Amino acid sequence: MRVEKGKLKCPNCGYEKPLSESNRKIVLKTRIQHSPREKTIVIEEDKKILNPIVRDVRCPKCGHNEAEYWIIQTRRADEPPTRFYRCLKCGHVWREYE
Numbered sequence: 001m002r003v004e005k006g007k008l009k010c011p012n013c014g015y016e017k018p019l020s021e022s023n024r025k026i027v028l029k030t031r032i033q034h035s036p037r038e039k040t041i042v043i044e045e046d047k048k049i050l051n052p053i054v055r056d057v058r059c060p061k062c063g064h065n066e067a068e069y070w071i072i073q074t075r076r077a078d079e080p081p082t083r084f085y086r087c088l089k090c091g092h093v094w095r096e097y098e
Contacts (some may be wrong), residue, residue: 059084064089 002009008017049066058065065083074082084095 020044036080053088054085059087059090060094061084061092062087062090 002011003019006019008019027077051070052068053068055066057067057069059067064087066088068088069085071081071083080097081096082095082097084093086093
């Protein structure tokens with residue numbers, strides 16, 4: 001509910017109720033509670049799908065020049081995706097923002 005022009009108004013359905021002395025002290029709050037399961041992001045590796053391999057990157061951990069990569073949209077849709085790399089020698093994972 002929102003207060004508009006001396007009335008309580010529902011932004012979803014448009015229901016309106018005039019403000020009176022009895023409902024002037026109404027406190028409206030919306031608090032979304034998320035379960036721990038909703039807060040957890042799990043990315044499972046599918047062994048059936050092979051990620052492309054690149055040879056023009058250098059692992060920041062061991063210096064090897066071959067890595068597999070995958071791309072995920074980690075930010076807003078109007079921003080470029082994030083490319084993740086996994087070194088084929090040591091397994092180190094790092095990312096680059098495009």
